[in-house]
């Protein structure tokens with residue numbers, strides 16, 4: 512996002528803060544409060560510049576608005592980015608505690624306009640720490656009264672999305688397919704395990720050798736991280752970071768479908784059309800990965816029990832089929848189709864059956 516894009520950003524609110532003592536730059540962006548107070552996780556990462564951090568937060572917050580709308584959850588979209596001076600694992604405990612305290616103060620200043628939760632490099636223990644300073648936190652550990660990690664339910668939702676894609680697009684029985692999981696982290700590991708149980712051949716790539724080794728021990732075949740978009744598979748499952756598929760990668764991706772958990776998988780607006788024109792089924796990430804939001808907002812706002820969360824998570828497959836139907840009927844990419852579905856729901860939110 513350059514300065515012109517930044518000025519054109521259509522979101523509601525940006526809060527930034529710089530902490531000279533740790534060299535940390537904090538960003539909270541609220542994309543929309545049309546459907547309610549904004550929600551979205553806290554991502555801690557290193558960024559090339561403050562502008563990159565602002566741009567990432569804007570894109571991630573936009574994806575949250577779409578995800579919450581398409582899932583019929585009564586909240587708007589937001590996201591936080593904590594731009595770190597060094598990799599997360601190199602921060603000592605006291606510095607990380609200071610960073611979390613400042614972030615919690617920033618959230619608290621917004622008086623509930625924005626609610627956070629876990630995202631890349633933050634977990635339930637960090638949410639517990641934030642909740643010592645502010646109430647506007649989802650995903651605290653279960654022992655502290657929160658819903659705990661959302662990763663298992665995110666994986667459950669992506670699994671439903673893979674099944675729906677295989678069925679709707681006639682890819683065959685899941686157990687006969689080759690599924691390539693990029694990122695054997697919290698979500699990717701659950702998903703790979705569940706997919707292995709179907710008898711499918713599961714390929715895994717992770718930049719962390721220990722995690723790759725763990726995947727190998729479970730029965731996955733390991734491929735180099737650099738080979739994820741050039742290795743043939745039936746379903747490519749991005750579960751690491753975003754911007755994995757740009758238009759040029761989309762033109763040669765040797766997969767029949769892309770269904771993953773990573774937010775903002777497509778690096779540019781044309782990539783979705785290229786996949787569509789090549790007949791590759793692309794499950795928009797903000798539809799496929801909504802299991803985490805259903806878990807957090809379902810349990811903590813709507814007071815759903817586990818069965819109700821599971822029922823709505825199964826519904827991700829049905830929502831995705833609606834997306835594929837709109838795409839087929841209108842001859843548009845699935846990304847465009849999902850945005851249409853989200854905007855229909857933003858304009859006329861359905862009442863949620865519990």
Ligand code: NAD
Pocket residue numbers: 630631632661662663665693694695696697698699716717718719722736750751752753772773774800801803804
């Ligand atoms: P995680 O940090 O636990 O796992 C990410 C994994 O990807 C790690 O094992 C990491 O080593 C690996 N990785 C990083 N870069 C890689 C690369 N270039 N190639 C291969 N592997 C790489 O994160 P997570 O909680 O599993 O989330 C995964 C993705 O799903 C993220 O993009 C996150 O925003 C998204 N997501 C997660 C949830 C959730 O509930 N956790 C919900 C919605 C979306």
Ligand code: PPY
Pocket residue numbers: 550551552553626627628629630649661774800801803804807808
């Ligand atoms: C995401 O789904 O990308 C998240 O950031 C998780 C989340 C969902 C809803 C509220 C807070 C965090």
